Amino acid sequence: MRSPGRTAALLGILFGLAATGTSAATVTLPQLAGELGISASTAAWTISAYAVVLAVATPLHGRLADAYGLRAPLVSGVLAMVVGAIASALAPTFALLIVARVLQGFGGASIPVLATALVSAMWEGPQRGAALGRLAGVSATFSALGPLMGGALEDLGGWRLALALPALGLLIVPYLVRVAPSGGSRQHIDRTGAVLVAVAASGLVLLLQSPSSGPVTAIVGAVLLAAGAPAVVAWVRRRPTGFLPRTVVTNPVVLRSSFATAAIPASWFALLVGVPIVAAGWGWTPLATGLLMLPAAAVGLVTPLFSRRALARLGAQRAMAVACPIAVLALLVAAAGDLADAPALLALGVALVTVAFGFGQPAMMSAVDEAVAAADRGVAIGVATLVFLVGASVGAALVGGLAEVAGLFTVFFVLMALPVAGLAVLLLAGRRQPAAA
Template identity: 50%
Template sequence: MSSYSDASSRPGTSDPVQPPGAAVDPGPPAGQTTGPDDSRRVSLLLGLLFGLAGMGSSSAAVAIPLISEDFGVGPGTATWVISLYALMLAVTTAVYGRISDLVGIRWPLLFGVSMMTTGALLAAASPSFELLLVARLLQGAGAAAVPTLGVAVLNGRYSGVSRGLALGRLAAVAAAVSCLGPLLGGLIEHQLGWRAVMALPVLGLAVVPVLWHALSAEGSGARLDLLGALLVAVTAAGAVLLVQSPSTGIVVAVTGAVLLVLGTPVTAARVRRKPHGFLPLAVVRNGAVVRSASAAASVPAAWFALLVGVPAVLVPRGWEPWQVGLLLVPSAVMAFAVPRFAGPMIENRGPRRSLVVSTAIATVAMLVAASGAGLVAAQGGAVGPALIGVGVLLVTIAFGLGQPAMSAAVADAVEPDVRGVALGVATLVFLVGGSIGSAVVGGVGAVLGVGWALAILALLPLGGLAVLARRG
């Protein structure tokens, strides 16, 4: 496998630094000239938009205990608010990439942000838990446009050093705003209630007009495999339903099992029948792509698990949501710092070794956070919350390193003509990990306790290490 520096020098390969959870456009064609010198403003605005989309999960997480109380559902059931959002974010991320090939970036981004805004408003006004879940599905499906198309804007508009700096700014701003979501959400909840927290992402709609001139309106005419996308969504949903079923009963478990058992072979048959469809056969059969995406998926699993788990542990112990958010502020500061060392590490050590470091950090993070949750449940005091805060800080580092390392590893493993598709598929797997992480806390945590759920999730990064150890 060639070095990361070699990969990043080729036309169309991803930059060293990418924002957490973003699908990566294959980049401008060889010989493209650098775009207008507005990269700082455009990248900062895109980072803000990306961060507001991320608040759809990070700020909503602190409201989970209150949603549970208001609607009379168990805490495990209430975490569906996060799990379904993360699932739709994962599955529709790659869909937006294909749609942008058809019609360019401008209208899909406007459509996605409008859908995100509509979903957020419906969530804020939902009179029942069932309607809240529907609103969150809509919100997640819309928010997926932002990570996918935001990076595509920078890759298509800039090149060389300008593009690398722009992607770095987007990453830092997006991660920091997302990490500040629990604090902002807690403060707003304290003053206005949890419904106002659910409406926070509507602010993203105000950013789009300012970016309008920077968005491409030209497409290449590529075809969209809607059936393939639907089959992937159904199969992934089955996995999430099955994982979270301990908190929701046998009907959910059976539904998840049926979707997973039937969806897997049908999806596999679709890939064989349509080798250039939503899941291209050349990508699915690429061992390096599969290993990198599978291993990296354990990192968002840890991140989303802590988003749900931290409020679930601390709020019942008398913590206000804004206090939970304050505990996570150091993670927001760290988010700004991670891009400074992530890029050089990937370049000097290679993407595979960087992924190993990321998954190892995620393992330690989950064990530290699990220990903290156990101490809080057993005796209270300050040590447990401090350990939880350290766990979140470590997961922030793992996230900021793992996503760009995965992108680099995948980009290095495929031919240029399928690089964009391969990165989209890898990002889909990456984000499905997030929905599974929150589902484990909601399902297993409701039965065994959040501490044990976090400890069990520490096994996922270990599995990622084992996957990365395989060659060929």
């Protein structure tokens, strides 16, 4: 029997390496723009292209796992991320860099959904909760270390070395080949449904990215969403067992859990993007900004010890309800740090949101896993992860689009409405359940 701790830690490192595709790359954008001769806004597409594909491809990877087992989609996804990271580091032009980042994002999208599905397939009960908590904690730690690692690598070898960081995932591939199960239902993949979901999801994410990416992105996103969303609804009605099974997309637990906890990555990414902006305004170097995030990395390592117990004692829904007010507190503390020019408060805000992530993400995945049939586990986790990552796009987009106009203090306060709404959804659902029983 494989050790839940070891496996979850390695999967958490993979999850974290996928996240460093954003967090470590962000601090390199000024140098990247200067070397390639592009504007800062154009350079930001290095992050946006990766984030869009990372979110959009998650349901596809989940459905591939249902059909063909976890081993092939997960291993090939990690290899695609590695190749994309290396190609990004070697790209001679910005156009080729974007192509490489799209490949990297497509491969990286396999990790959040399939790593969680692998834990769910290998263990049950308290062991599953412990493994999910370890996975979330290690991944949060790596994400918090992303700016530090990116800044250090930029100092050593420039932006290219920082973009190559996710290629370290290659070292974990042999272990995945040994532990990930093959098999699957061998059912035919609904390609039409997959394309329609990709169109609608791309439109939504691009629309969310448009405050920081410009009006063209907003127009493209709006068109894709307007065309894709009704088509997805019609296709699900026509093919209720297709790419998006009706039993999954109408499951109240899947919908409630994913939408309520999407507020947590929104808060998390807002701070991961916003805190470096504040520090840069103080004249801090990327390396110094990374050091500011070190307390959050330490917190990410110890959070699983508490989240595992919380998940076992409280259950998934109550554990998610605990995570939402922690996210509110994190944003409140960070807003105070921005207002008072207090680095310690900013560091505390990032640490608190890391705790919220460590509680909320494994609780959401546990709730979704228990709410669907085993044959639909991959696609259900994929849908939940898509919503989760859309939440991250909301946080990053609000910081990128509103910070220059209203200030980060205001953005952090606006974002507090999301975890408050998530908590309200969970509490209202909790009140209805006893009555139904």
